[in-house]
Structures are given as structure tokens and as C-alpha cells.
Amino acid sequence: MTFLYDADAERGAEWAALFAERAPEIAFHYCADAVDSRSVKYLGVWHPPTDISAKYPNLEVLFSLGAGGDQFDFDALPAGLPVVRMIEPGISDAMAEYVTLAVLALHRDLLAYRVQQAGGDWQPLRFRPPGALRIGVLGTGVLAKTSLSALQPFGFQLNAWSRSRQSIGGVECFAGKAEMDKFLSQSDILVCLLPLTSKTAGILNGALFAKLPPGAAIVNCGRGGHLVQADLLVALDSGRLSGAVLDVTDPEPLPADHPLRLHERVLLTPHVASMTQPETAVEVVIDNIRRHQAGQPLIGLVDRHRGYGGKTSRKKRRRTAVPLRTGPRLP
């Protein structure tokens, strides 16, 4: 039973040590050239090889090393091949940290103070009490729920929107197109945690910005393809939006002279909102391999039709619902 980790060697070595300790019965490899590709039953990748069927004729499960499924062209993958995305506490806890950081930075005017500092100014700005600020999260999936849970102790008014109706304690939930405008009208800070699909590409556009309260701000932690960059620039320059925190862009990185890189009301980070953490990810992958061996349902199985999704287990749902954590993380 062979698992091939076909990605960066540095993390591969970390994964190898964890597999050896926790699942010695699984033959783990992280150097594709050193393994008989016909023996590979389980493959972990960021991007699958184009000739996957020819290269790995006995592949039984394809594991994404990240939380998204948008990098997979499902039409190019063997029809019956299960694709599992990464649902692990390291990713969701880190996303909760980042969303909290971004919301607090916008709430407490850090973008304006960055400008003040550069210009030698010293001007206190009034801020609203958190109870008067409405945070709207696009998506109610694994990462959205953990992030909402992290925001709860601050006392913000929390709203969330998704395709299907959800019920989340302390959060007003909206569903579908019919309820989107109401949701947007009460989102002073809008956080995007949607997967990138044909239905969500370009969702952060001028028409949507016009439905937000004047002076609202956005945080994009989904994918760069969710945002229409030209519309954001217009909205920022006209004052319709007051700021944006962007962890993801299209392309990554943006060209050095791109106006979003230079904009004083934009905070850019290089796609680091969350990262797969070997310690916790390996546990989840081993669990899934054992489930597969036992003929049990896989955790995080991507719905090929929707291009995202995949349930987390009850046990993992509880573990990922931790509001905030401090302490060092692996890069």
C-alpha cells in the first residue's frame, strides 16, 4: 500500500517522519522518481500530473494537499477516481486567525494609520463599538464556520451567506440569491470564504460592492478569481469602499507595478491566510487511508459536480471549532 507525496521535498521529509511514526504499515514516498508508479494507490499533490491515468494506473484515491478543489480539472481525471481535499484543523485554525486579524485591522483603521505613519501624521480616528459593526461572511463551510466562531468573542454582529440554508449559533444566516441583497446591505466588512467555481468567479464585483453599506470594506481569503480587480479599484477610489485585505490575487503575485500593490487602502498578503500543517494533516490523511481500506466514507471527498465540499467528521468539526490559538506555527 503506497502513498506518494508528490510535492516539495522539505515538507515531504516531514510527512515521511510522521507517517513512519503513526502508520508504519503504509509505504510512504516523497520522491516520485524513486517509486514504482504502478504501486501507487494513494497520491498527494497540489496539482495532479496531466497523464495521471497512464502514470499511476492503480491509483485509488487522489488527495489534494490544500483545502481548495479549484485546481483540479475533473474532466481530465479518471471518472471514478475519488478526490479528497484537505480538511484539517491546522488550516481552519490559521484561517480563523487571519480573518480575525483582517477584520480587526479594518475595524481599528490600521490601513489609515499606516498612511499616517508614512506621512508623519498623528491623528486619532473614532471607531465604532464592535457591537455596531456587521461582519458578513460569504460561505458557511468549514473555514467560514471556524472563522465566525473566532469572531464571536469580540461582539460583532455576524452574518453569513451560502447556497443552502444553515443554522449557526450567534450568526444570522442567509441563503441563495433571493437573500443575498439583504445580506450584503448589512455587511460593513465582507469576508469571502467561497470556493472558486463557475458560479462564484468574479462575485466580488462592482454590482456587489454597490449593495454593501457605503464605506464598507472587503476581505478576500477565497481565490483571486473571485475578485474583479478593476471594479475594486473604482470602488476604493470613489470612496464607495474604504479598504480591502487581499490574501489571494490573480495572478499571484500581481505585477510589481499593479495598482492594487501600490494602493494605500489595500493590504496584500502572499496567499498565507492558512497553510496545511504536516502534524495535523498527516493524521487526517492516515485516517482517510484507513477508512478507504475499511470501505468507509472518506472525509473531505470533493463533490465533482459542485467542485467543492466534502464533509468533516463530527470529531474534527469539534476540534476545528476552537476560537483562537496562539503560539508558533510551521511556515
Ligand code: NAP
Ligand atoms: P467548503 O467547506 O466547501 O464550503 C464552501 C462554502 O461555500 C459552503 O458554505 C457553500 O455553500 C458555499 N458556496 C459554494 N458555492 C456557492 C454559491 N454558488 N453560492 C452560495 N454559496 C456557495 O469550503 P472551505 O473549506 O470553507 O474553503 C473555502 C475556500 O477557501 C476554499 O475553496 C479555498 O478556495 C479557500 N482557501 C483559501 C486559503 C488561503 O490561504 N487563502 C486556504 C484554504 C482555503 P453550500 O454548501 O450551501 O453549497
